[in-house]
Amino acid sequence: MKSPKPLVAGNWKMNGLKAAQAELIALIEMLAAAPAGCEVLICPPFTLIPRFAEVAAGSAVAIGGQDCHAAPNGAHTGDIAAEMLADAGASHVIIGHSERRADHGEDDAIVEAKARAAIRAGLAAIICIGETQGQRDAGHALAVIEAQLAGSVPAAATPENTVIAYEPVWAIGSGRTPSPGDIAQVHGAIRRLLSARFGAAGDAFRLLYGGSVKPANAAALLSAGDVDGALVGGASLKARELDGIIDAYR
Numbered sequence: 001m002k003s004p005k006p007l008v009a010g011n012w013k014m015n016g017l018k019a020a021q022a023e024l025i026a027l028i029e030m031l032a033a034a035p036a037g038c039e040v041l042i043c044p045p046f047t048l049i050p051r052f053a054e055v056a057a058g059s060a061v062a063i064g065g066q067d068c069h070a071a072p073n074g075a076h077t078g079d080i081a082a083e084m085l086a087d088a089g090a091s092h093v094i095i096g097h098s099e100r101r102a103d104h105g106e107d108d109a110i111v112e113a114k115a116r117a118a119i120r121a122g123l124a125a126i127i128c129i130g131e132t133q134g135q136r137d138a139g140h141a142l143a144v145i146e147a148q149l150a151g152s153v154p155a156a157a158t159p160e161n162t163v164i165a166y167e168p169v170w171a172i173g174s175g176r177t178p179s180p181g182d183i184a185q186v187h188g189a190i191r192r193l194l195s196a197r198f199g200a201a202g203d204a205f206r207l208l209y210g211g212s213v214k215p216a217n218a219a220a221l222l223s224a225g226d227v228d229g230a231l232v233g234g235a236s237l238k239a240r241e242l243d244g245i246i247d248a249y250r
């Protein structure tokens, strides 16, 4: 089975007021002027999803959420259901980002339940995994990845409804990245684990790398083995910077 088109996804985190719509419009225009050989996704905060989905309708940019609750509705003050994201125009949702795991105590079981919710609602789940600096230093990176993958990816996952993002915690927002060789080693391990669990379909899951991806390092990082795109934080807030990363697929 052949991997589908790569995906470059922007995670805006808790950034963006209405005026940031100008960056989305600029990105749409850049992609129209110079089409890319990848899918492009912007995940703004919840408040901007309906507006962004309207602006991006019919363009080369898809819109996603950054988290969802596992339940379809109910007494969960402040939470958002995957069904609500879909209703607002999202096609994807990031699940289990290390900031959610750290700030909100989300463990693999919670992440797995949220990924099932995303699939139930017809969204593609972008499930994040990755080791801390301490785990890497102790030589446990691959064991951590294996446990997170086993615990966070639901049995119903398919290459169509699930994307895996490898984001070493120490590379997020730090300006530091693993070498392309290190990324290829982890992505190769993820690929083997997915193939062992899902058979031939394991080859077709998209594996994103995330953590300090910038225009200057994108070509090197994204050409590493088994990398099918990027999950981009800080550099996704500016259309020109994200477009510079997307250049890796032009």
Ligand code: PGA
Residues within 6 Å of the ligand: 011, 167, 171, 172, 173, 174, 175, 210, 211, 212, 213, 231, 232, 233, 234, 235
């Ligand atoms: P960064 O964030 O690109 O700012 O390092 C990546 C992420 O957290 O998804």
